[in-house]
Amino acid sequence: MAKPANGKVVEQAKDPRGALRFLWSYLQKFWGLLFVALVLTIAGNTLALVGPDLSGKAIDAIKDAGEVDFDIVFHYAALMAVFFVTSSAFSYCLALLMRSISQKMVKQMRNDVFDKLMRLPVSYFDTHMAGDIISRVSYDIDVINTSISTDVVQILASIVTITVSFVMMVKISPILVIVMCVTIPASFIFTKKMTKITRPKFSTRSKCLGEMNGYVEESVGGQKIIQGYACEEVYTKRFDIVNTKATDAYYDADRMQAKIGPTVNLINNLSLCLVTAFGALLYILEFMTLGKVSSFVLYSRKFSGPINEAANILGELQSALAAAERVNRILSEEDEISDVENATELKDIEGNVEIKELSFGYTKEKAILKNFNLKAEAGKLIAIVGPTGSGKTTLINLLMRFYDPNLGTIRVDGTENREATRESLRKQYAMVLQDTWLFGGTIFENIAYGKKDATMEEVVEAAKAARIHNFIMHQPKGYDTLLSEDGVNISRGQKQLLTIARAMLLDARMLILDEATSNVDTRTEKKIQSAMEKLMEGKTCFIIAHRLSTIQHADCIIVVKDGEIAESGKHEELIKKRGAYYELYAAQLR
């Protein structure tokens, strides 16, 4: 049915620049808001740098007992109050702004990934764990969100503070700044080196979490079966392994990251020591006043603060980049091949299907269908039978163009599948599959799924015809009952009836029934017979069924064996022939 398990994609070379470019491509969509954020940051931080100046002036007026100039003190105290209110307002606005930018961006990103999923070929889903795909939308994008909403502000703020402090320091003493020329490059080189070490660790961390999610998704989904075989312990032990792998990877990255902050802090402290010592020397040698040394030290502390902060952010940024890379990888997967230029829009077709010399395999090594030929005239009923695994479902994958054939053609009313637009081609088919699919909406929505603007009357009529109306009316809210995922307390047979009702509302020229009633009991099947006949009326039908009673009246029965047509003809002819079909048929009685 699908590609073999070569889904284990080797992690590609890490490309931080690519990830950054990817993030920037999103951020720049909000450049207007980002610009406002930048202005707010600059304004807020400048105020923060002016603040100490005001308090300094207020304190200067507090000279000694009895000598306090209260006018000046009150003046500056009032100024300070005004200033603090303004700066708080600024930072509140900034926080609101950043969170709105990051949420907008994340929303966009999630929608883009989802949009991408809708454009990916079916083969992608056959080869990738649902849990891993989901973890990219939930966990990875969340990591990016956290990082953008806090880190970007921090980085902007740091840049402003560093610039202003640096200018101030140069103004005070260019000689002392030389000391900084040793320590700044030191922290720079160190950070760069650490980044190189930690980056792959963060990628491994994301990957291991994805793997754990995949396992959880799979095994919690099969919880009932695990319980049924009383092997909870074994599965818990296996979970322990993936869980430990994930937490180890997490720790491994954290352990490295734990070094960055304190080490950068050390470099800053060393720089402080050097500045103090040299400042002291300069003062002793009378190159500088003590007051100037003090302010220089103050500014150098202000200078080192953001660098410290930046080192802490770096870790978060690393994991955000690793996450961005994983998201970007999904987005750069190849789309379903787009429609050819000037593709034909299939409209008002008759329903002639012709398959010619078709060969197909999911892998090059193993062909599932070999040199397959079939002609189905409009309105005819074609039954396809054969042992399981003989390629019947694959044929449907090709008819619907979920996959393209390796060799040969499929034509609908003379138009090759590849020459038609995908949407118009698929709309020509109504399909009821063996694996029924219902989604977490109401019963009404599920039945009306294929037909826009279906009315309640139409839905009820379809449900009645599919003999599922009574069951629906027994539900707490009738047609408005919400189906939880996987329809917990609905049997497979009932699910099939719901999907049959869905197909009844479609306006298609061709019908595919892949074991559509395999879980429906024969009495119910007989009851829905007339509805099924109505469903098939005037349509070219492809029916796959094991219960041969359902297909006896087919215009043509094709027996498929090992990807080839073993025999074909009407029921009576094939019975007379005493070949493969007869064998299958006789088995029903044994």
Added chain:
Amino acid sequence: MFIGYLFKISGTVVGLFIPKIMAHILDEIVPSVKLNENYIELLLWSLLMIACALIDRFCNVFANQRAALASTQAVNKLRYDLYEKMLTLSGRQTDKVGIPSLVSRLTSDSYNIHTCFNIFQRMGVRATILLFGGLAISATLDPIMTLTFVATLPFVFAIVFTISRRGVPFYTKVQSSVDGMVRVMREDVSGIRVIKALSKEDYERERFDKANTDTVKNELKASGIMAASGPFISLCMNMGLVLVIVVGAYRVNIGAAKPGVVVAFLTYFTIILNAVISVNRIFIIYSKASASAKRVFEIIDSENDLLIEKLPEDYRENADAPIVEFKNVYFSYGDIENEREISEEKYVLSDVSFKLNKGETLGIIGATGAGKTTIISLLMRYYDVTKGEILINGRNIKTYDLSELRTMFGTAFQNNVIFADTIRENISFGRDLSEEEIVRALTASDAYRFVKEKEGELDHVASIKGADFSGGQKQRMYVARALAGKSEIIVLDDSASALDYKTDAKIRENLRNDYSSSTLITIAQRISSVMKMDNIIVLEDGKITAQGNHEELMASSEIYKEIAATQLGSLS
């Protein structure tokens, strides 16, 4: 963990000394060095400062790494416990929470908790020391000014607490809307064929966009409240500072304090402010994590509702007791506590009674939705009966240990799964079966033929959800899984629906020949699957309408006859 905290405390305290030494050098040492030119002293103090810096770095790295280790271990254990619990939830409990929500509790909720642990250990200790240390030192400088300042703290903490407390329900909402979003994704990943067939991509995009918008809206609400706390706190504390300066001015004016003290106050104020802001950040993360923790512990702390009852004292083992017996069993998926309110028609099963002796075979046939699978769910105790009792070997199933009960069964479930693992493991399924047993089961279920064709044979790794096998092939592997364990009771729940009749007949024949000692329960739509059973139950709307073997039912049951006619009619 204690050692970690010790190092963190030492590192933080030593770190606090650095600015103090620096101030000492500039205020005391330098002026005296200028007078007596004793450079050694300057050098010594500078070296001390460097030593402090080195200790600070060492202690913090060590402590941070310990913290990372501790939180990793804690989360590892938490996830383990959660997973273990999830696998023991009863059917009712699982239905209530839903699989997608269980998955997200195990994944995204556990990440939130992890982040919180980490931040708490790294920033929590440091912030607390800085906050109380800063307050203690400033109290020694001038108690009145300290009190002025401390007066603002209740406001600050009131804000921190209310905001973070109010945040919890908001984040709970965020998490459940994330659940909703993830659910849409899960559904669409599994239903991609139908979506593409009906060209409903745009509809699904809209559906996802709705769930996404919902999440973003909730997130904005939650973080909107959180965003207010930081600026508010800074404002409060800064106003405290203004007060301190004014009060300080009065204190200096009356000679109760020196101007230098006011200056020192400013330094410590900055430290305290930063500490409080850190505390606030911790609380924000805490409220997010606490919403997650609530969801996680809701599962871990949920009490098992399938209690094991004690064997009655007068219980005597009876070798002649039927292996399975249903005695007037009623069942409803509804809430058991409101049992009285369950109207007759809400029962999925009502008054079901039957016996099955060891080595015999039982067939269950009936319309879609008649309650056939429910019988199995009750028999294996995924749910407890609403009324009546089920006995195995004459003992109520509630007296069996769950794993003891379930290992008696080898079941091919209707909603079965192939895991992305080797075929060997998919059949063995954690039971450590020998290759011989596996091959025997695969042969009996007519699956060995196609398994041998796969690359690697038994060691072939199946694709996700067994996507590289056809529906019929998967069903045959499920049957093999059921047979392989040599269980006393083999249950096949509609496990031939995707098989052609020939294969189906072959498997039944194999069962009769090779597994004749096992008791067999077969649920089927096809009459040919059950007609050779010793006893056949005809189930309609949850009630048994007829019981007997094929011949008896052909004579007594109209429904059975009708089914037989539709399926076998044209041939006989």
